[in-house]
Amino acid sequence: MAVNGKHITVLGAGSWGTALARHLAVNGSTVRLWGRRLEQIEEINAFRENKRYLPGVILPGAMLVTTDLEQALEGASAVVFSVPSHTFRTVLRQALPFIKAETLIVNTAKGIEENSNLRLSEVFAAEAGPARLEHYAVLSGPSHAEEVAREMPTAIVAASTSPHTAVLAQDIFMQQNLRVYTNPDIIGVELGGALKNVIALGTGIADGLLGSDNARAALMTRGLAEITRLGIVMQANPLTFAGLTGLGDLIVTCISRHSRNRRAGIAIGQGKTLQQALDKVNMVVEGVRTTRAAHNLAAALGIEMPITEQMYQVLFHNLSPQAAMKNLMARGKTREVEEVALAHIKWQSQQGIEL
Ligand SMILES: NC(=O)C1=CN([C@@H]2O[C@H](COP(=O)(O)OP(=O)(O)OC[C@H]3O[C@@H](n4cnc5c(N)ncnc54)[C@H](OP(=O)(O)O)[C@@H]3O)[C@@H](O)[C@H]2O)C=CC1
Numbered sequence: 001m002a003v004n005g006k007h008i009t010v011l012g013a014g015s016w017g018t019a020l021a022r023h024l025a026v027n028g029s030t031v032r033l034w035g036r037r038l039e040q041i042e043e044i045n046a047f048r049e050n051k052r053y054l055p056g057v058i059l060p061g062a063m064l065v066t067t068d069l070e071q072a073l074e075g076a077s078a079v080v081f082s083v084p085s086h087t088f089r090t091v092l093r094q095a096l097p098f099i100k101a102e103t104l105i106v107n108t109a110k111g112i113e114e115n116s117n118l119r120l121s122e123v124f125a126a127e128a129g130p131a132r133l134e135h136y137a138v139l140s141g142p143s144h145a146e147e148v149a150r151e152m153p154t155a156i157v158a159a160s161t162s163p164h165t166a167v168l169a170q171d172i173f174m175q176q177n178l179r180v181y182t183n184p185d186i187i188g189v190e191l192g193g194a195l196k197n198v199i200a201l202g203t204g205i206a207d208g209l210l211g212s213d214n215a216r217a218a219l220m221t222r223g224l225a226e227i228t229r230l231g232i233v234m235q236a237n238p239l240t241f242a243g244l245t246g247l248g249d250l251i252v253t254c255i256s257r258h259s260r261n262r263r264a265g266i267a268i269g270q271g272k273t274l275q276q277a278l279d280k281v282n283m284v285v286e287g288v289r290t291t292r293a294a295h296n297l298a299a300a301l302g303i304e305m306p307i308t309e310q311m312y313q314v315l316f317h318n319l320s321p322q323a324a325m326k327n328l329m330a331r332g333k334t335r336e337v338e339e340v341a342l343a344h345i346k347w348q349s350q351q352g353i354e355l
């Protein structure tokens with residue numbers, strides 16, 4: 001089934017949902033955008049602009065923008081979820097009765113569900129049934145809404161366990177200024193997109209505290225090492241973390257002025273409390289909840305994630321950024337690359353997998 005040019009529904013009228021809806025609409029699809037708040041949706045309809053989440057971007061007149069979920073989803077050939085990850089399960093539950101079983105689902109949220117520690121495709125399987133994973137894709141990679149909405153060249157990834165579904169998702173988004181690659185490694189793509197936010201909070205904190213390029217580079221590189229270590233044990237393809245949804249997204253999130261996670265980190269590094277930092281950013285900062293989930297996952301799987309551990313202590317146990325930085329620098333001696341490979345070998349032997 002081809003989807004391009006048909007009716008696509010985007011759920012979530014924040015910055016990413018709005019930018020993607022615009023992208024799809026200007027490239028020829030019939031698009032409906034759903035948001036939960038009447039006042040905001042009325043404002044978008046009145047001005048053709050999402051003034052709070054994507055100011056300065058004018059939306060095509062033909063795009064239906066509504067708070068009516070049933071109306072938004074009626075006859076949709078593809079549904080794009082762009083709600084914050086902690087609301088994904090609830091919005092999915094509300095939407096499922098209006099979505100046909102064979103409809104393409106594309107999730108663009110980046111996070112791990114707090115408390116359950118589930119990846120979002122696992123949340124989807126739990127709510128919709130594992131058989132529907134065949135129609136489920138993840139869209140992830142270095143892609144700030146502010147730039148996609150202004151048609152700046154961007155490269156991202158559509159991942160699905162079904163190669164056919166990955167290509168369908170690729171086809172609906174791929175255009176002149178948005179290049180979409182496919183990847184069958186949905187685990188690696190989900191983990192890369194979620195965990196880079198934890199590291200971006202950390203590099204933001206270091207930026208706010210020290211303004212040191214060296215510290216930022218160290219945190220990014222060692223952050224990627226610990227993401228990869230966890231990913232290997234969760235059966236991701238290690239190469240995914242060297243790609244757009246790993247290294248690529250880590251770079252953009254840790255250096256961009258648009259990054260919400262980085263901006264929240266900078267505020268904390270400058271002495272603000274977590275709540276003050278969240279209030280200042282005033283958009284979703286996915287890395288906060290994901291830090292707790294990643295911390296719990298690492299503990300459950302016995303994986304060393306020192307940066308994530310320090311982030312957890314700073315965010316939830318009032319450890320000062322200065323003390324966290326000291327703790328990281330005072331760790332015992334270790335090797336750079338071998339330990340990532342060793343994590344894989346150790347895990348394989350624990351599983352009884354023959355080497
Ligand atoms: N912004 C970006 O550049 C990118 C974001 N992403 C990911 O996309 C997801 C969405 O982020 P983003 O658009 O940036 O977030 P924003 O903070 O820009 O907007 C969040 C949106 O979600 C809505 N929302 C909050 N809670 C609920 C709920 N319970 N039910 C329905 N809607 C809700 C908000 O509505 P309200 O105003 O009523 O609170 C708002 O419209 C995140 O997982 C993010 O990591 C991925 C790539 C790029």
Ligand SMILES: O=C(CO)COP(=O)(O)O
Nearest residue numbers: 141142143253259260261
């Ligand atoms: O994931 C994103 C860009 O790829 C958006 O998250 P940040 O705004 O925290 O960078």
